[in-house]
Amino acid sequence: MCTLRLVTGEEIEDTFTLAGDLPVRRLGYGTAQLTGPGYWGPRGDARDAVAVLRRAVERGVTLIDTADNYGPHLAEELVAEALHPYPEGLLIATKGAVVRTSDRAWHIDGRPRSLRAMCEASLRRLRLETIGLYQLHRLDPAVPLAEQLGALEELRAEGKIRYVGLDTVSAEQLAKALELAEIVSVQNRYHLLDRESEPLLALCERRGIAFLPWFPLGNGVLTGHPVCAEVAAAHGATPGQVALAWLLHRSPVLCPTPGTGSLAHLEENLDAAALRLSDGELARLSALAG
Template sequence: MIEQSFLVGGEVPVRRLGFGTAQLTGPGYWGPRGDARDAVAVLRRAVERGVTLIDTADNYGPSLAEELVAEALHPYPEGLLIATKGGVVRTSDSAWHVDGRPERLRAMCEASLRRLRLDTIGLYQLHRLDPAVPMAEQLGALDALRAEGKIRHIGLDTVTAEQVAAATELTEIASVQNRYHLLDRAGESLLRLCEARGIAFLPWFPLGNGTLTTDPVCASVAAAHGATPARIALAWLLHHSPVLCPTPGTGTLAHLDDNLDAAAVRLTAEEMSRLDALG
């Protein structure tokens, strides 16, 4: 039996299959992808389908994705966890830089609170560790915001297992967000650390940015289930580890429904063995 839910930070229950908002913005996460009404419809449909974890970031757009989340879903239904990120400044569709100075992290968090129309951000993730700023100062800034009630839980994005272990010596870490999917298992040691410590692992590019749809093994398993390869790739994540909480994104209702149907797929041991071998 696959566990369909996870307790973020050991206390906030979410359905493991969530929704990510990056694909609601244009190429390079810059500007709108299309009509804002379509994005609003997708977000509302996600929640109607039972999604309780929405993953966004202040630099998607920039700012646009957070604004769309608020437009579509505020006032937020009870039990919906909004996760956003700060620490990256995007200046064009192909240029961005990391800024982890405490004063900048505070300003970014407070701007996200305003755009999302929240008093407290349920999960605030440091989008990148800034190598020019001591980790203790970056996490200290987030700890201060948590003490003020502006964020509830702290997460990290694009980190190593060693960095997560060091971070947990400084503060409580509720989530990590790293690239991980059926064909890319570089984060396996980090995943095992998350399992040991009860940390949610939100894999980004859970569908390999589209590459998984052409894999013949994935396609074969999909055919046996009358499903798409994308649905099978997401189902594999849900079967592979109980801490994996994929948040695939899309700008279309049809693709959204297909992604969310992955929660109902039950892979056999033989199918899991074939899929595991791809990594």
């Protein structure tokens, strides 16, 4: 396992500069929870989803992460309904290459013509001329990586994509991708109890690449973890806030995008950015995956 230096509270940066060019608030918002189980269909009333998205931006969120297969298509449509015309400085990140056919069935399609069609459909749904960050939701093992990234580079040259990111990759795959294209972000599962992607995080640190950890709250497991609860009690916080704060302390390239359909939960998540953990608390939390 790679050893990464934990960042002390005084050193925490509120923003990360994507590609050395675009500053975004490190604590963003993810839209997966606006759709139903298995990312299929709606979850609750669309008006509630719109309210959550608008409140996230009111609270200073500048990174909204979505995907074309959430719904499918529904999450992108909600983002546009809630936030278009988009305020200056707001980065809309979406994904392509995963085709969802039911709440339990999906497949990967990284063929260049498919990626182009997916990207152009996302542009229409999001009401954008350029997608700020377009991510390969999964690499297609049946298509050469150079062809998948080449398709996105063509779209970038045409002005339809500004930045390119990857989702669910190894450090070795990222290193190979960097030989073929400029990659500014990755998304992998990473949280207090799951550090499998630590070699990838170390590479991101060396190359200045944003790491957007998915399931930053362990899909709910960490909100009830006893150690998180004990640390939280000392701060008048919640276990979930401690788990998010640990990520912000863990590495300056980590940019969590926790999702929720609840206004109250959104406020709780975003308040985690103000939580400062002591060196002793950080060490205790970090030992959980040991």
